[in-house]
Amino acid sequence: MEITPMIRTEIDRYLKQHGISLTEFGHIIELNVGTVSGIVTGNKSISVNQLDRITLGMNLPPDHFYERYVEECIKEPSLNWRKVKPFLYRCIELGRLDCLQRVVSMLLDNTMAIHISSLFELAEDLFQKGYKDAAVYLYENVAESERKQHAERLAICQYRLFTIRIGKDQTQNLQTAARFEPFIDRLDEIDQLDALKDLANVYRSLSMWDKVYKFSRQMYKLGQIQYDLAQYGKQEIKPGQKLSRPLFVYIAYAELLCAHACDATGDHERALEHIRGYTDLSWVREQDPDTLHWLGLFQRWAQINTYINRLMTGDVSVLSDYVEHISGEKHVFNELLNIIEAANKYNIDVDHILRHFEPKIESYQEPSPIEPFLLQQQARFWYKMAKYSFNKERHAYGFKCLIDALEKAVTINNVLLIANCVGLFLHFKTHAAPGVQTRFQSMFEEVWERNDKKDGFNLSDS
The missing domain is CATH 1.25.40 (Serine Threonine Protein Phosphatase 5, Tetratricopeptide repeat)
Incomplete structure (x- = not known):
C-alpha cells in the first residue's frame, strides 16, 4: 500500500527539487523564515491560512492538502475550535463538504457541549450567507445530537431544515411539513x-x-x-x-x-x-x-x-364589478382563476372576459421559476380552462390548456391534479387528434416512471 507523505514532507521535497531556500520560499508566500522552518521541521502547527499560502506558492490546487490537513492538524485530542472554524469555512468556500463532514464527525464524537453550540452557530451563519447544503448537514447533525432534548435549539434546526427543503415537489413538501410540525411549539x-x-x-x-x-x-x-x-x-x-x-x-x-x-x-x-x-x-x-x-x-x-x-x-351580479376592479391590476392570474371556477360551477359564459384579458392569459403560458403555490394555481387555472373549453366544444384549445395543466402539475408532483388531468383527458379522448393522444401518452408514461417506486399519494386539492 502506497504511503501518502505528510504535508511538511511534501513541502520539503518541493523546495529541494526546485532549489528554493526557506528564506526565498518565505518571501514568495509572504511568511517569515522562522514560520516556514517551523512548519517544515514539524516544530510548529500550521493554520489553514498558512496552508493556503504554501499551496499557492507550490502552484497546487487550493484544497490539495485538505484531506491530509484533517488527519495531521485537525485530528487532535483538544480539537481547538479557533483552529477548526477557519478550516471549515475554507472547506465550504471550496466545495469540500467531504472534509467538512469528516471534521464535524470528529467534533461530535468528542461529545463536548461547546462543540454542539459552535456547530449550531456556524450553521446559522452559513444559512444566512446562502450555503444551504453545508447548513443542512450541520443542522441535521446538531438536531441528531439533541434529539432527546426539548431545547429551543433543536426546534430552530428543524425550522431551518423545513425552510431549506421546501421546493417545487409537493409530495416532498408534505413530508417536510409533517416532519416539522411537532417542533413548532418549541420555538x-x-x-x-x-x-x-x-x-x-x-x-x-x-x-x-x-x-x-x-x-x-x-x-x-x-x-x-x-x-x-x-x-x-x-x-x-x-x-x-x-x-x-x-x-x-x-x-x-x-x-x-x-x-x-x-x-x-x-x-x-x-x-x-x-x-x-x-x-x-x-x-x-x-x-x-x-x-x-x-x-x-x-x-x-x-x-x-x-x-x-x-x-x-352564485351571486353573478358582482361579476362586472369584479372585472372592472381587477382590470387595472398588473397581475390578475388568481382573479381569472376565480372567474373560470365560477363559470364552470354555475355554467356562466365568460368568453367576453377572457377576450378582454387575452394578452395576459397568453403570458401565463410562458414558463417561469415561481414558488410552488403559484405553480399549483397555474396548473389549476389551465385545468379549469380546459374544462370550460371542452364544455364550449372548443376541443383543440381545451387539449392545449390540458397539456399546460399536466406539465405544471408534473413539475410540482401534485398527484391529485395529475389524476384530474388524466381523468379529464380520458373523458374527452375521442375528440383528441392522433398527435395529441400521442403527446398525452408520452406524458402519462413519464409520470408513471417517476412515481412507480413510491408507495402512494396523500395530497389533496380543492
Missing part, C-alpha cells in the same frame, strides 16, 4: 409567528385546508398576544431577533388564510366573517411607511375577496 414565540405563517402557506400550496385553518388560528391567537404585549412594552425580543413583517400583519394574514380555507371548502358564510376580520384594521396603532403599505394591501385584498366570496356563492 420562541416570536419565531413561532413566522414559522406558523410558513407552515400554513405550505399547507395552502397543498390545498390541505384543515391544516391551513388550524395553523392560521394559532398564528392569529399568538399574534394578538404579542401585539398586546408590544403595546404595553412587555414584549421580549432577543438580540438579533426580528420579525419578517410588522406584528399586526400576522393577525390580519391569519384571517385572510382562514377565509381562503373556508371559501375553498364551501363554507362561504364563515369565510365572509374572516374577511371582515381583516377589512377593519382600525385597531392598528402604528403609522410608519411599512405599516401603511401593508394596510393598503389588506384593504385591496379585502375588497377583491369580498367579490370572490359572493361570486362563489
Whole structure:
C-alpha cells in the first residue's frame, strides 16, 4: 500500500527539487523564515491560512492538502475550535463538504457541549450567507445530537431544515411539513409567528385546508398576544431577533388564510366573517411607511375577496364589478382563476372576459421559476380552462390548456391534479387528434416512471 507523505514532507521535497531556500520560499508566500522552518521541521502547527499560502506558492490546487490537513492538524485530542472554524469555512468556500463532514464527525464524537453550540452557530451563519447544503448537514447533525432534548435549539434546526427543503415537489413538501410540525411549539414565540405563517402557506400550496385553518388560528391567537404585549412594552425580543413583517400583519394574514380555507371548502358564510376580520384594521396603532403599505394591501385584498366570496356563492351580479376592479391590476392570474371556477360551477359564459384579458392569459403560458403555490394555481387555472373549453366544444384549445395543466402539475408532483388531468383527458379522448393522444401518452408514461417506486399519494386539492 502506497504511503501518502505528510504535508511538511511534501513541502520539503518541493523546495529541494526546485532549489528554493526557506528564506526565498518565505518571501514568495509572504511568511517569515522562522514560520516556514517551523512548519517544515514539524516544530510548529500550521493554520489553514498558512496552508493556503504554501499551496499557492507550490502552484497546487487550493484544497490539495485538505484531506491530509484533517488527519495531521485537525485530528487532535483538544480539537481547538479557533483552529477548526477557519478550516471549515475554507472547506465550504471550496466545495469540500467531504472534509467538512469528516471534521464535524470528529467534533461530535468528542461529545463536548461547546462543540454542539459552535456547530449550531456556524450553521446559522452559513444559512444566512446562502450555503444551504453545508447548513443542512450541520443542522441535521446538531438536531441528531439533541434529539432527546426539548431545547429551543433543536426546534430552530428543524425550522431551518423545513425552510431549506421546501421546493417545487409537493409530495416532498408534505413530508417536510409533517416532519416539522411537532417542533413548532418549541420555538420562541416570536419565531413561532413566522414559522406558523410558513407552515400554513405550505399547507395552502397543498390545498390541505384543515391544516391551513388550524395553523392560521394559532398564528392569529399568538399574534394578538404579542401585539398586546408590544403595546404595553412587555414584549421580549432577543438580540438579533426580528420579525419578517410588522406584528399586526400576522393577525390580519391569519384571517385572510382562514377565509381562503373556508371559501375553498364551501363554507362561504364563515369565510365572509374572516374577511371582515381583516377589512377593519382600525385597531392598528402604528403609522410608519411599512405599516401603511401593508394596510393598503389588506384593504385591496379585502375588497377583491369580498367579490370572490359572493361570486362563489352564485351571486353573478358582482361579476362586472369584479372585472372592472381587477382590470387595472398588473397581475390578475388568481382573479381569472376565480372567474373560470365560477363559470364552470354555475355554467356562466365568460368568453367576453377572457377576450378582454387575452394578452395576459397568453403570458401565463410562458414558463417561469415561481414558488410552488403559484405553480399549483397555474396548473389549476389551465385545468379549469380546459374544462370550460371542452364544455364550449372548443376541443383543440381545451387539449392545449390540458397539456399546460399536466406539465405544471408534473413539475410540482401534485398527484391529485395529475389524476384530474388524466381523468379529464380520458373523458374527452375521442375528440383528441392522433398527435395529441400521442403527446398525452408520452406524458402519462413519464409520470408513471417517476412515481412507480413510491408507495402512494396523500395530497389533496380543492
